[in-house]
Amino acid sequence: MVGQNTIAGKKLIEFLERIERLKQQQKAIGDDIKVVKAEATAAGFSAKGISVSLKARAQKPSSFREEEDIRDVYLHAIGIAATPPLYKHFEAMTGEPLGKAELIERMKQVVPPGASIIVEMEGTPIRLYRDAKGEAKSEEVKPQPPSAAAPSRAASERPPTDPAPDCTPAEAEKMGQVAYGEDKPITANPFPFGDKRQARWDAGWRRESGSDGMGED
Amino acid sequence: MRRSEFVGQQKAFEDFGDVLYPDEAQEPILPKAVRDALTEWLTEIWASDELKAVGLKPRQKALFTGPPGGGKTTLAHHLAARLKLPLVCVRSERLIDAYIGSTGRNIGSLFDLAAASEQAVIFIDEFDSLGLKRRSATQGSEDERNGSVNVLLQRMERYDGFLIAASNRGADIDEAIWRRFDIQINLGLPGQPERIRILARYLAPYVIPPAELGPLAASFNEASPALMRQFCEGLKRQLIIGPKVGWDMERGAVFARLIAAVGPHPDLARPRLWARGANDTAVGMLTWPLQSTEKRSAAA
Numbered sequence A: 001m002v003g004q005n006t007i008a009g010k011k012l013i014e015f016l017e018r019i020e021r022l023k024q025q026q027k028a029i030g031d032d033i034k035v036v037k038a039e040a041t042a043a044g045f046s047a048k049g050i051s052v053s054l055k056a057r058a059q060k061p062s063s064f065r066e067e068e069d070i071r072d073v074y075l076h077a078i079g080i081a082a083t084p085p086l087y088k089h090f091e092a093m094t095g096e097p098l099g100k101a102e103l104i105e106r107m108k109q110v111v112p113p114g115a116s117i118i119v120e121m122e123g124t125p126i127r128l129y130r131d132a133k134g135e136a137k138s139e140e141v142k143p144q145p146p147s148a149a150a151p152s153r154a155a156s157e158r159p160p161t162d163p164a165p166d167c168t169p170a171e172a173e174k175m176g177q178v179a180y181g182e183d184k185p186i187t188a189n190p191f192p193f194g195d196k197r198q199a200r201w202d203a204g205w206r207r208e209s210g211s212d213g214m215g216e217d
Numbered sequence B: 001m002r003r004s005e006f007v008g009q010q011k012a013f014e015d016f017g018d019v020l021y022p023d024e025a026q027e028p029i030l031p032k033a034v035r036d037a038l039t040e041w042l043t044e045i046w047a048s049d050e051l052k053a054v055g056l057k058p059r060q061k062a063l064f065t066g067p068p069g070g071g072k073t074t075l076a077h078h079l080a081a082r083l084k085l086p087l088v089c090v091r092s093e094r095l096i097d098a099y100i101g102s103t104g105r106n107i108g109s110l111f112d113l114a115a116a117s118e119q120a121v122i123f124i125d126e127f128d129s130l131g132l133k134r135r136s137a138t139q140g141s142e143d144e145r146n147g148s149v150n151v152l153l154q155r156m157e158r159y160d161g162f163l164i165a166a167s168n169r170g171a172d173i174d175e176a177i178w179r180r181f182d183i184q185i186n187l188g189l190p191g192q193p194e195r196i197r198i199l200a201r202y203l204a205p206y207v208i209p210p211a212e213l214g215p216l217a218a219s220f221n222e223a224s225p226a227l228m229r230q231f232c233e234g235l236k237r238q239l240i241i242g243p244k245v246g247w248d249m250e251r252g253a254v255f256a257r258l259i260a261a262v263g264p265h266p267d268l269a270r271p272r273l274w275a276r277g278a279n280d281t282a283v284g285m286l287t288w289p290l291q292s293t294e295k296r297s298a299a300a
Helices: A008-042 A047-058 A061-077 A085-094 A100-108 A153-157 A169-181 A196-209 B003-014 B032-046 B048-053 B072-082 B102-116 B140-158 B175-180 B192-203 B210-218 B225-245 B251-261 B272-279 B281-285
Strands: A116-121 A124-130 A136-140 B017-020 B061-065 B087-090 B121-124 B163-167 B183-186
Touching: A008 A047, A100 A116, A100 A124, A100 A136, A169 A196, A196 B032, B003 B017, B032 B048, B032 B072, B032 B183, B061 B072, B072 B087, B072 B121, B072 B163, B102 B140, B140 B175, B192 B210, B192 B225, B210 B281, B225 B251, B251 B272, B251 B281, B272 B281
Parallel strands: B061 B163, B061 B183, B087 B121, B121 B163
Antiparallel strands: A116 A124, A124 A136, B017 B087
């Protein structure tokens, strides 16, 4: 019943009716979906397979793949899947255990263009890659000296600093004075930390400039 | 230390943040009192042998506080460069972790690494995120935070090396941690002489004569160095790009666009230039268009 002397009741009924209409439509659409699914089942498709595929299509490809990979790894971990996912793939290609050379040949087939795979076999890392013609090749990875293997960005960009000049503390002070005259910054001090001459060079620079190295007054 | 010797450890330090080298350092622009305090600190470090003879050690830990964009990082880098030491800028997000005890462990491994390495200056920016005041815990997360502050306290106490921390929320730092710093410097907003030098530096190679630069600097009252730098860079960008895209290059129009594009944080005071806009007298006084020169000394 709608209360007297009020418009709020009418307004509310309008909203309720709109929601009810939409719910009816929702139900009708739900029924339609059921019909389409029944049609697909009648045509011989698996109902379960269809719902899994729908879910997969609604997901982002990356999150779907991640879910799949996690599932494979978990199934292997709890013993439902007998072999690790990667091995399973190569076993399927051959059906029997392979020697090192044969395994490399098989693995070459899965190298994507423009990328490489490094596999460790019997303690040696082997790089599988495709050359300019797209042909799969393999090579042993040579161990590199640590400095060359991981050159740090900052280190590779700059040449190493020059060794500290061989001079007396008094000469270092003089060098600082000269450096100021040559418009060098106070941070261009050539002496490393802990070297007594570092302070003398800095003092020379400051005396010549008449400042503390942090700008003039 | 030589760069080549440091490269091996640099990799490990990079887990905690960026490493800055002496040759990238800039000259800080600071008031005289602060510069004197810093010069005293440097002199003390250089005189460490003499101090050792009388049983003293140079001070090693400094805390810089002050508003954001006030040049705290620039200053730490400059000090490290004067000593020819690399500056390891620790990023607090690399230390703070979601799991119980992990933050404390990360702090521990940073100090272990610093102690095992050759000399470097450790710089922890946004220090308040680590050294926040301890509170009586009502939640597990607060317990954890109090725990990491305790770890920080102990490790700082025992650390024998240079450590500089910076924060723009000095009042939020735990009292016991504050006391562990030998030097506490507040880098306030720049005064008039500093503002003149900041404008001159960032406007280079454009040069404004001193008679016009003074009033312009005065119109930046209460502005942080970072804001002034943004403004100057924006101005130079407009002078280059504007004519190419056919903007109105009259001074009023250029300044109005700049004032609209960069501005101070709403909580900070508004400099006069922002309050009055392009009608500010300092803008009217400028020789327009700006004169450019390659001569570096003219900018000073």
